[in-house]
Amino acid sequence: MKPTGRSGAVALVVTLLLAGCTGGEDGPTGPTGDDETTLVPTPAQTFTGAPGTAVYTYVNGGLVVTVQLDGNAGTMTVHNGTPHDLDAPDVYVLDALDGHEIEGEVASAAPVPAGERSTFDLTIDEITDAANIGLLVLLLGADNYGAFVRTG
Numbered sequence: 001m002k003p004t005g006r007s008g009a010v011a012l013v014v015t016l017l018l019a020g021c022t023g024g025e026d027g028p029t030g031p032t033g034d035d036e037t038t039l040v041p042t043p044a045q046t047f048t049g050a051p052g053t054a055v056y057t058y059v060n061g062g063l064v065v066t067v068q069l070d071g072n073a074g075t076m077t078v079h080n081g082t083p084h085d086l087d088a089p090d091v092y093v094l095d096a097l098d099g100h101e102i103e104g105e106v107a108s109a110a111p112v113p114a115g116e117r118s119t120f121d122l123t124i125d126e127i128t129d130a131a132n133i134g135l136l137v138l139l140l141g142a143d144n145y146g147a148f149v150r151t152g
Contacts, residue, residue, distance in 0.1 A: 054130030055152030058138050058145065065089065065138055067148060072127045077119045080112045087111055087141025093124055096134035102126045 058065040062081030068074045080086050088111055091104035107121040127133060136148040 054133065054150060056136050056148035057151045058148045060145070063145075065148070067091065067122060067136065069122070069124070069127075069130055071129065072125060073121070073123045075119055076106060076122045077117065078112045079117045080114055083114050085111055085113050087143070089120065090139040091122065091124070092137050092139065093127060093133050094135040094137070095126070096132050099134060 053070045054068075056067040056069070062083075063086070064079040064081065066077045068077075076089060076091070078086065078089050088106070088109035090106050090109060093102040093104065094100070095102055102124060104122060104124045107123070109120055110118065112118045130150075133150075136150075138145040138148060
C-alpha cells in the first residue's frame with residue numbers, strides 16, 4: 001500500500017472509531033445498558049461529622065476494626081470474626097503535611113480472642129484534626145495489617 005493509502009486507511013479507522021463514540025448520549029452502560037463496561041464517576045467525599053472528627057474502618061477476612069476520632073482522641077473497636085486470636089492492636093499515622101510517622105497510643109491494648117469484640121481508648125498526640133491524617137495504619141502485634149479507609 002502506498003503512503004497516501006495508509007494515511008487514508010488510518011483516517012477511515014479514526015473516523016469509524018469516533019463515529020462509534022456517543023459521548024454517553026445513549027444512556028447508561030454496563031449490565032443494564034448496551035455495553036459491558038460500566039463508567040462510574042468517583043463521587044466527592046462527603047463526611048457529615050463535626051469538624052475535627054473522623055471514622056476510619058478496616059475490613060478484611062472477618063476482621064473489622066473501627067476507629068472513631070474527635071481531635072486526637074477516640075476509640076478503637078476490634079471485632080475479630082476470624083478463627084484466630086489476634087495480638088494487641090495499635091496504630092500509626094502518616095502525617096498529611098510531610099508524611100512523617102506518628103505513633104498512636106492504644107490504652108490497655110490486649111489480644112482479641114477469635115470471635116470476640118473489644119474496644120480500646122486511643123490517642124494520637126501529634127494529630128489535632130482529622131485533616132492532618134494522611135494515612136491511618138493498623139498494627140496487630142508486630143504485624144502491619146494495612147491502611148484504614150475513612151468512612152465518616
